[in-house]
């Protein structure tokens with residue numbers, strides 16, 4: 188499979204601080220890549236380098252298999268982006284704003300109607316942008332980014348500040364782009380929950396370093412849940428299980444079983460009952476992807 192974006196040991200240093208520290212992104216074609224990290228992790232800095240808005244300290248960037256240093260203009264012709272707050276003309280309508288950008292890009296007038304349709308703003312095309320909600324403004328920003336039919340769309344925290352319905356709208360919109368338009372999308376966020384339903388690949392950064400990069404399925408595997416047992420004496424019970432080779436841990440007065448297949452759980456319960464312990468409850472630990480993400484980034488920070 189081809190990669191649309193590949194960075195090799197990318198570094199950006201501000202004074203003594205490495206805001207981006209050895210990041211090797213690999214973003215396959217046709218994916219929605221969720222670029223995740225807490226505030227200040229280095230997402231925007233990475234994105235600014237990808238868009239040629241900032242030079243790197245070291246490392247390389249290849250987009251569409253071309254070196255960004257050497258073929259910047261050619262590459263950026265096929266990239267659309269929405270980084271931080273997009274600039275609009277508030278006193279112009281959505282359609283008039285798009286017309287300004289259409290002329291810059293030199294694309295046919297028909298694109299305006301098409302992109303308004305894609306972002307579902309056709310009904311308010313004649314409305315002044317100053318009357319738009321934040322969610323509508325973000326969708327207009329995406330419409331502008333789509334005008335020249337880019338092969339790659341880069342969105343920096345597009346759901347920041349949006350209410351839940353605005354987040355859902357953006358989510359639906361982004362999800363359609365790879366299938367309908369063959370596009371690859373990079374979307375950054377500090378909240379995994381916001382993008383766990385749209386991303387097919389995920390890269391997690393913390394303090395400038397990449398700490399996880401793989402498919403969303405493999406991230407879900409990390410989120411595999413322990414089974415928690417409430418028993419009569421959790422300290423002695425977890426010891427008894429460990430002695431018999433069961434991966435068990437005592438925590439908060441409960442026994443945590445890491446191996447959570449039906450066979451393992453029933454075997455552990457049988458052992459405990461045989462040893463005279465009372466087993467009151469067996470429950471799956473409720474651990475969301477967000478919990479896993481927080482644990483990963485916290486673990487890294489400490």
Ligand SMILES: Nc1ncnc2c1ncn2[C@@H]1O[C@H](COP(=O)(O)OP(=O)(O)OP(=O)(O)O)[C@@H](O)[C@H]1O
Pocket residue numbers: 201206224225226227228229230231232233377
């Ligand atoms: N122009 C700059 N000069 C000095 N330091 C900078 C500059 N830009 C970013 N930084 C620092 O680099 C680090 C990473 O910032 P960056 O904005 O890339 O993080 P982020 O992951 O995008 O976070 P956020 O979600 O808050 O935007 C921060 O410590 C920030 O203070």
